[in-house]
Amino acid sequence: MKRYYQIISLILVFIVSCSTLKIPQTNPDIDQKDLFNHLSFLASDELKGRGTGTPEIDKASEYLAKYFKNLGLKPKGEDGYFQKFKVTTDLKLKENNSLFVKLNSQEINFTLKVDYQPTGFSGNGSVEGELVFAGYGIEAEDLGYNDYSDIDLKDKIALIMRYSPEGDKPDTKFGFKVQSNFKVSAAKNKGAKAVILFTGPNTVENDKLISLVPDPAAMNAGIPVVSINTEKAKEIFEKAGLDLLAIQKGIDSLQRPNSFKLQSSYAKVTVELEPVIKETRNVIAFLEGNDPQLKNEIVVIGAHYDHLGMGGRGSLASSKEPQVHNGADDNASGTSGVLELAEYFSARKNQLKRSLLFILFSGEELGLLGSKHFVDNPTVPINQIVAMINMDMIGRLNENRLTVYGTGTSPKWKPLLNKLNSDSSFKFNFIDGGFGPSDHSSFYSKNIPVLFFFTGTHQDYHKPSDDVDKINFAGMEKVLKLVSGVVTDLVSNPEKIEFTKVQGEAPQQGRRMNIRVYVGTIPDYSEQVEGFKIAGVNDGSPAEKAGLKAGDIIIKFGDKPVKNIYDYMYAMQGYKPGDKVDVVVLRNGQEVKVVIELGSR
Numbered sequence: 310m311k312r313y314y315q316i317i318s319l320i321l322v323f324i325v326s327c328s329t330l331k332i333p334q335t336n337p338d339i340d341q342k343d344l345f346n347h348l349s350f351l352a353s354d355e356l357k358g359r360g361t362g363t364p365e366i367d368k369a370s371e372y373l374a375k376y377f378k379n380l381g382l383k384p385k386g387e388d389g390y391f392q393k394f395k396v397t398t399d400l401k402l403k404e405n406n407s408l409f410v411k412l413n414s415q416e417i418n419f420t421l422k423v424d425y426q427p428t429g430f431s432g433n434g435s436v437e438g439e440l441v442f443a444g445y446g447i448e449a450e451d452l453g454y455n456d457y458s459d460i461d462l463k464d465k466i467a468l469i470m471r472y473s474p475e476g477d478k479p480d481t482k483f484g485f486k487v488q489s490n491f492k493v494s495a496a497k498n499k500g501a502k503a504v505i506l507f508t509g510p511n512t513v514e515n516d517k518l519i520s521l522v523p524d525p526a527a528m529n530a531g532i533p534v535v536s537i538n539t540e541k542a543k544e545i546f547e548k549a550g551l552d553l554l555a556i557q558k559g560i561d562s563l564q565r566p567n568s569f570k571l572q573s574s575y576a577k578v579t580v581e582l583e584p585v586i587k588e589t590r591n592v593i594a595f596l597e598g599n600d601p602q603l604k605n606e607i608v609v610i611g612a613h614y615d616h617l618g619m620g621g622r623g624s625l626a627s628s629k630e631p632q633v634h635n636g637a638d639d640n641a642s643g644t645s646g647v648l649e650l651a652e653y654f655s656a657r658k659n660q661l662k663r664s665l666l667f668i669l670f671s672g673e674e675l676g677l678l679g680s681k682h683f684v685d686n687p688t689v690p691i692n693q694i695v696a697m698i699n700m701d702m703i704g705r706l707n708e709n710r711l712t713v714y715g716t717g718t719s720p721k722w723k724p725l726l727n728k729l730n731s732d733s734s735f736k737f738n739f740i741d742g743g744f745g746p747s748d749h750s751s752f753y754s755k756n757i758p759v760l761f762f763f764t765g766t767h768q769d770y771h772k773p774s775d776d777v778d779k780i781n782f783a784g785m786e787k788v789l790k791l792v793s794g795v796v797t798d799l800v801s802n803p804e805k806i807e808f809t810k811v812q813g814e815a816p817q818q819g820r821r822m823n824i825r826v827y828v829g830t831i832p833d834y835s836e837q838v839e840g841f842k843i844a845g846v847n848d849g850s851p852a853e854k855a856g857l858k859a860g861d862i863i864i865k866f867g868d869k870p871v872k873n874i875y876d877y878m879y880a881m882q883g884y885k886p887g888d889k890v891d892v893v894v895l896r897n898g899q900e901v902k903v904v905i906e907l908g909s910r
């Protein structure tokens with residue numbers, strides 16, 4: 310089979326070089342050769358990884374639109390098949406960026422990108438004023454803790470430590486209040502005109518400047534916000550005759566704030582950032598149903614077609630050199646799946662009672678931007694959308710394990726999936742929640758029942774090695790036959806498609822885990838087990854050196870038992886890079902002990 314694809318691949322390279330947008334001949338059934346042709350074009354080096362905002366992703370979108378057109382589907386974008394929107398792909402440092410601090414007439418100068426850097430959520434501007442130390446910048450009256458109670462921040466520049474008196478623990482009682490964005494909002498509310506963030510010397514963390522990468526989830530703070538390194542922070546306090554480490558240790562050990570104005574202090578913070586804004590587009594096509602009533606109910610079939618381009622943000626490549634991140638599985642696989650289903654249902658349009666809307670999203674890797682844009686600016690009445698089926702990474706079916714998110718979002722889902730899988734050829738991993746790491750989340754947030762099909766993560770995830778030759782095309786065909794069964798039921802069964810809200814689930818926009826040590830394990834979410842199961846290890850990582858293998862289940866890390874991913878993250882907290890940790894794994898049912906020498910992030 311592999312050899313067959315290599316030959317096809319050579320032929321395809323030839324076709325692509327003659328005319329990039331030649332759409333290959335296709336078969337109206339769900340067909341591996343069609344999938345191979347679509348996927349090989351999308352994941353080709355020529356498309357340079359389909360980075361949002363690049364000319365290459367636009368070329369991909371033209372291919373998609375042309376394919377929909379050839380099938381005779383109706384355009385349902387705003388500009389034919391396209392729905393354009395703008396994204397901030399980057400932030401550029403302009404000339405006017407500086408930081409200057411003076412204490413008791415002693416000057417401290419900062420070097421950009423070395424000692425300090427504006428944060429990706431900073432506002433622009435130049436301000437000067439006195440410095441006030443606001444501890445961790447946490448206001449938590451319910452816990453009897455408030456860093457702001459004894460200080461006046463009006464027109465001052467706030468010096469604020471990252472994390473909390475509990476260190477960088479991921480499950481701190483202070484919750485989301487430890488987020489830098491949140492702290493900056495609090496300081497601004499107290500009148501601060503700029504914020505300087507740093508990691509205190511008593512906090513167990515790799516000291517790094519906060520990234521300049523724009524976070525679509527975080528708003529522009531409206532005031533200048535910079536981060537400085539721990540050494541420079543210590544120097545500021547030293548020049549004021551104070552010992553920062555001792556001050557922080559006092560706050561941490563007593564869990565009592567110690568905020569104050571730095572006497573005879575002056576700072577000037579100047580930030581000038583320019584967002585790099587690019588236009589990109591979703592590709593949308595419509596296939597109308599035949600039932601006079603039910604055709605007003607629309608089922609969306611979607612996938613994202615963007616990926617990481619030449620790397621950078623989101624890349625897990627060991628080398629930082631730009632390389633094509635082909636994204637064959639993520640998500641040329643799901644994109645090809647949508648094309649194949651579009652073809653399949655176009656050939657069977659007489660059987661459709663409800664209507665189908667095919668959407669290929671851009672900007673997913675930057676934070677589900679295309680699907681958010683669509684649900685906020687829908688090109689069909691959003692209350693007519695009765696279900697959304699998402700496919701993201703369906704190209705690596707392994708041992709027939711298929712993960713399906715959203716199974717709790719309609720009472721219909723589990724019985725239907727189990728019925729279609731009555732021969733049990735798939736080993737399902739059902740996750741009830743409708744929020745998850747892909748575009749279906751945007752639809753679930755509008756109370757639309759969702760399903761998200763996913764064959765699981767792997768060692769090539771977000772790396773240049775996510776290539777066509779690693780795709781399981783027979784597996785894709787099998788997954789798509791299942792999905793076509795689900796969609797067939799949705800478009801032909803007159804029964805109402807009901808929505809259910811999954812209890813106790815919050816959107817995944819909470820705090821990130823802040824772990825300073827690096828192990829290099831790739832989580833396997835395909836199966837629920839007691840322990841932390843790994844799909845593999847990163848090349849050259851501490852986990853690889855320790856001999857961990859795909860399929861291992863970590864059950865003990867140091868002296869802490871591990872029952873799930875949170876236990877695992879928590880167990881890492883007390884360690885620093887270079888520490889050696891005894892780790893117990895279950896391998897083929899046997900307990901195996903390994904020693905991992907931890908690396909740094």
Ligand SMILES: [Zn+2]
Pocket residue numbers: 639674771
């Ligand atoms: Zn991805």
